[in-house]
Amino acid sequence: MDKKLRLRINEISKSYKLKKKDYHKVIDSLSLDIFDNEFLVILGPGHCGKTVLLNIIAGLETPDVGFVELDGVKIDGPNPDMGMVFQKTGVFPWLTVMENVELGPRFKGEAKSERRERAQKYINLVGLQGFESHRPPQLSGGMKQRVGIARAYTNNPEILIMDEPFGALDAQTRYSMEEEISNIWSIEKRTVIFVTNNIEEALALGDRIVLLTECPARVKEIYEVNMPRPRDLMSEEFLLLRQKISENTDLSIDSEV
């Protein structure tokens, strides 16, 4: 398969200062290549470095060592080429669904009719038509996360980063959201980096699954998933791979609070 390199993560490390001279290392010389239009899942146990890694890719934080390159250009700050869907729904409660979704282009100063049209397209795509003028307090958790996804797409990012977007949802909603994100991705091809701590979710979505180690985070193993979509969560292939990853994962995956 001919793959075009989009994002290059090169030997990055990041530590946080706890007390005087006491550092907590969360990422340890992690390197990863991400290719055009792939759905990459980062699977990691517990609380280790996943969000920090995403924040670094998005330019919200800087690594202590190493760098991240998008199409050969070093990332040195937040930029609209990177769209992000956050773990905690960052939906603005004082704006309507429509106003939330069109936020990115509005910040760029795009004309109203233009950005509205695009926003509407993605509102329809995530199945929120009819809710355009609702405000977030009237929406369920799943709907808020849809707003977040539509909002990230509307800004036309090169890379879409999703940080455990379904972590706070109930199991039923989670399954249907997984199916939908997979659908949206097949319609609107884009490079997606999706973080989760759920093996099943990783297998349902990823072209490749990057398994991280316990703290500090490093790449432990990369799995290629060559199953057709939508994936059969009961097929032999699926279950075998699931077991394989599960055995290779540190036990603390269950210890997340």
Place this chain on the structure above:
Amino acid sequence: MSRKKQISKFRYNIYAILSVVVFLILWQLIVSLGYGGIIPSPVVVFRTFLIKMTDSRPDGSTLPTNILVSLQVACTGLFLAIAIGVPLGWLMGWYKGIDRFVRPIFEFIRPIPPISWIPLTIIWFGIGLGAKSMIVFFASFVPCLINAYTGIKETNKTMINVARTFGASNFKVFTSVAIPSAMPLTFTGIRIALNSAWSTLVAAELLAANAGVGYMINMGRSFGRVDIILVGMVSIGIMGYIFSYVFKKIESVVVKWRTV
């Protein structure tokens, strides 16, 4: 509104009216039975209230004039406190430099009770509008600023990151994320300011004034007219109630996203 809702709303209005009626009847009863001491009956107070609408005795101004004078002082002081305290609180909450610069002075002024400014302002401005507005300003400035500041500080980190990933500048994040999300707390501050404005206003008028509701109350004491004192107190109560009602209405329009 559904019929059921209408009925329950009607019922709660009845309760509210009943509570006032019961209170007035009890008051009248206690006075009529001779247990009231120097307290006049509600009927007498109401009569004084009507007379005071046009009669300037004993303090020199009619009740509407007194109310107008007090309102003017309260509004001037409060308006200044909101206009200066709220934006300053927002800026301090967002920009560390401004916070560092303003904070020492603010922390020094904060513990000084607003009422203790009265002697200084009398010497400074006399007993006119300026002096009392200053005192009201000092009383309401602090809660406005602190709540606006806290509102900014409590801005959801994820929302800030959302705006940043959309390429918003720091100032843009401040105006389009931090300030809107600080609105509910800012209004809480304004409502607290409203209360302290009224209490310090009356205190200031007791000490330094030649008109105003507080002054009228004080004159009522000098002349031994308890009915005048009560008319003054009831007027303040009603004005305070109207004020907070109006602000609640404004708040529900400005931050309607919070109440849906």
